[in-house]
Amino acid sequence: MSNTITKTNFNFPGQKDVYHGKVREVYTLENDVLVMIATDRLSAFDVVMPKGIPYKGQILNQIATKMMRDTEDLVPNWLTATPDPNVAVGIACEPFKVEMVIRGYMSGHAAREYKAGKRILCGVAMPEGMKENDAFPEPIITPATKAEMGDHDEDISREDILKRGIVSESDYLQLEEYTKKLFQRGSEIAAKRGLILVDTKYEFGKTKEGKIVLIDEIHTPDSSRYFYSEGYSERQQKGAPQKQLSKEFVRQWLIENNFQGLEGQKVPEMTDAYVASVSERYIELYENITGEIFRKADVSNVLGRIEKNVVEFLNE
Template identity: 60%
Template sequence: MASALTNTEFVFPSQKSVYHGKVRDVYNINDEKLVMVATDRISAFDVILPEGIPFKGQVLNQIAAKFLDATADICPNWKLATPDPMVTVGVMCKGFPIEMIVRGYLCGSSWRAYKSGVREICGVKLPEGMRENQKFPEPIITPTTKAELGLHDEDISKEEILAKGLATLEEYAVLEKYALALFKRGTEIAEKRGLILVDTKYEFGTYNGEIYLMDEIHTPDSSRYFYKDGYEERFAKGEPQKQLSKEFVREWLMSNGFQGKEGQKVPEMTPEIVNSISERYLELYENIIGEKLEKSSDSDLLARIENNVNAYLKK
């Protein structure tokens, strides 16, 4: 099995700090640029799982880079370059402490809430009589707070965001406009690949007084995709949809008694499980991008990344 990169502790030129997130290590270069390393760590239910997934970081980084380029006409984004298959370098933005979740279909956590009787999510009223995996009349935005590591993101409404001063009315209007336009573009690109973009999250910040798209976009860690072929038939029969997302990891964990709650133990991640998750990430890349991933399976990932980033920063 290929090696997985689960931890980095680089010291780059002009580095001021490093932030280790759930799956990314973010290096602050002189308060001007960010070097974002997409590691092979994987998280679910806001818990970092004990085993890394080979090629996952490369898949996430390269999908995000391609979608950042494909949506740059909609709104400015933070990306400057991808000097390594697992690294994106971009401008340093001041992030909004919220995530803009756009949902086109009722599934995942929103379905679980709906099934329990909830009819309003983040201030958005949901129609009666909906079924799992049903398309909403129009995509809805259900924001969450952006929690610190180890804490859970919390649902929040537009009204609460404004009341708490997390964004101004004018800023929120731009966030909403950008999020829906990005989702529309992502939906169109997915459709060309025979996929349905079900839901996704976007993060935004400000740079030089402008609102910028940050972080990843339309990756399997931030999005859920269904296969278009067979969707209607499976929906009519009430069968589970064939999907490309991280939901299968959550479902495997739930079936083994883990939902991130206190006292629960992560089930053993055997080499077979790790390999199957890796294959699913490669499958999504090939489907959404339309080409096979050129696997960068260097034996020393750390040395390669350090050399590539240093060469870029010295330019």
């Protein structure tokens, strides 16, 4: 497991700043260039797990960049190049301080809130009489405020976003429109692969010129939940759990081991066998979501490989 990327400390030509997120490390260079490195860190319940997952960063980066290219005719995005399997390069933007979460089905966080008796989520009504994993009559947008380092993201309503001036009304309407378009396209792509895009989140930023663009990741198993289409209806009728393609299996393992990111709780031990099994699940996710065979990049000197590829690209 020593060839996983759990931290980077590069000094690229023209580097001005670096931001270490939960999973990605973002290097800001001169001329509004951003270099985003997808590490192998695994985050659940807003906590970074103690061990990296082999190939996870490559998988996330390659799904996200493929999906950006598959949606760029609908919504402009920040991406300009992918010089390495773990790296995306693009335009520096000022991120909006909200994540646009959209849900086609009542699963995950929405289902947990519903079970607790709530019928309003982020100011949006959820119909009575729903079962976990039922489809909403139409997708609902349930935004979350962007957390500062170490804080949990918080549900927030459209009304509160506008009232608190987090996003202007005209910008917010654009974010909603883009979110619906992306979810529609993501659902169509998923359907071709025998999958259902259940819910996902999108992040947006504004360029120096004032243009709103899609940033970060899109339609990856870290930011999205997928079900298998085959057998979905039968499982719902029986009240059986849905077959999922998402990070939910990690969350379920943590819950079973008494961890939900709450104060005083300890992350359970991640054995090498468990870490390897998570890596295998991520490869399965990649192949199902993209319809392509996953090709493992050479990780014998993974940090050296990334540095060489990025510097060569920048020098071009």
